[in-house]
Amino acid sequence: MQLNWLPEPQFGGIYAAQARGAFAARGLEVTIRKGGPDVPAVALAASGKVEFALAAADEVVRIRAGGADVVSVFATYQTSPQGLMTYAARGLKSIEELLRAGGTLAVQPGLTYVEFLRKKYGLDAVELVTYQGGIGQFLARKDALDFAQQCFVTSEPIAARRAGVEPATFLIAETGLNPYTSVIITRSAYLAEHRNVVRSFCEALREGWEAYLHDPAPANAVMRGLNPSLDAETFALAAEAQVPLIRTEETRARGLGCQTPERWATLVRQLEDLGAVPAGAVKPEDCFLDLLGAPAPAPGK
Structure with missing residues (x-):
């Protein structure tokens, strides 16, 4: 799992998933690799050097227009920060x-x-x-x-x-421009060959983010050890500030990480209008796959 920046609250659910054993419980051995200004996370995923990486939705559209076959399988930020x-x-x-x-x-x-x-x-x-x-x-x-x-x-x-x-x-x-941000991407070929692995990975992410939004302190402690440039108060304030960007009315109905064809279609059209990608070069439905669906209702609901 290749991050696109240093460990910060925007990745809190990933570290929470690892810390609470959500990956291991599903038979996954996951290494989280720090990113930074010189780490080409999207290119590493597109080339198959890592199985998963972080990107923004507009990056996905642009790189697909350039011929790379990557797909978003989990959207962390429903509202771009x-x-x-x-x-x-x-x-x-x-x-x-x-x-x-x-x-x-x-x-x-x-x-x-x-x-x-x-x-x-x-x-x-x-x-x-x-x-x-x-x-x-x-x-x-x-x-x-x-x-x-x-x-x-x-x-x-x-x-x-x-x-x-x-x-x-x-x-x-x-x-009016609101691309999903901190989306998890993988290659379509990897998804086709390891669909159950990708689904399990996304399930663990959803569990991790639910845990982090409830109590960010344990994962923040892990990330602070990896990124001491941020103090504990900054971690706590950032974790609190991002909650409404991650948990929305949409995710309450469909689960954390959800994606919709309408959002992707809007983004593709906006990038076409800007001349950022050629018209018709990218099909919105090819940009993402929502493997999880809505969570089961709570007992008694």
């Missing part, structure tokens, strides 16, 4: 207001949502600069109040608040 943050003191109420207010916007080049925002709102009023990671730029410009940056709403806003600067945070999902 990607966002923009600026200073609360600016009094801005939406991404549209932010983009029309001027100033500087720090983003990583090539992000799907940057092109989506450019097409929907225009970016002429802001100066785009390259995001350098973390909140260093954000803190350095706090007196000018003319800066905004990309963020995960479960990460950088927490760091800014703990550094004494109150952020205003806006979800990209609120603009």
Whole structure:
């Protein structure tokens, strides 16, 4: 299992599944490999060097358009945690207001949502600069109040608040672009040959995420040992912040990790409209497989 970043709460259910023996109980021997800025998690899965990896749904569509046959089998974040943050003191109420207010916007080049925002709102009023990671730029410009940056709403806003600067945070999902995030991918060939293994893996993930959302402390302790750059309070705050992004009305009805054809069809159409993938190059139904279905109702229901 190849992560696409260092151990953090966004992977809490994976570590919880391992810690509570959910993989082992299903006869699976799972090694969780840390990611980082130089770890090509999607490419490792597409090439078969790992059986499973983390990706975003828009990455799945893009790589399938390029000929890689990967499929999403579990969607952790039902609402994407990607966002923009600026200073609360600016009094801005939406991404549209932010983009029309001027100033500087720090983003990583090539992000799907940057092109989506450019097409929907225009970016002429802001100066785009390259995001350098973390909140260093954000803190350095706090007196000018003319800066905004990309963020995960479960990460950088927490760091800014703990550094004494109150952020205003806006979800990209609120603009209409909401790809599943932290999806588990595997190759279609592996899925065809080992369908029961993949199903068992997803069952263990669902168990792990249920456990983590109920009590993140045990898995947080494991991840802190692997990523000491984050302290216990940051782990706890991030775990709490991500709950409504993972557990939604959809997952209450259909189970954690669920995916729908409608969401994938919308995403493919949006990427086609942006020119990110050729029209007709990717069939939404080929991008995912929901192996688990809805959980059984509780006794008496």
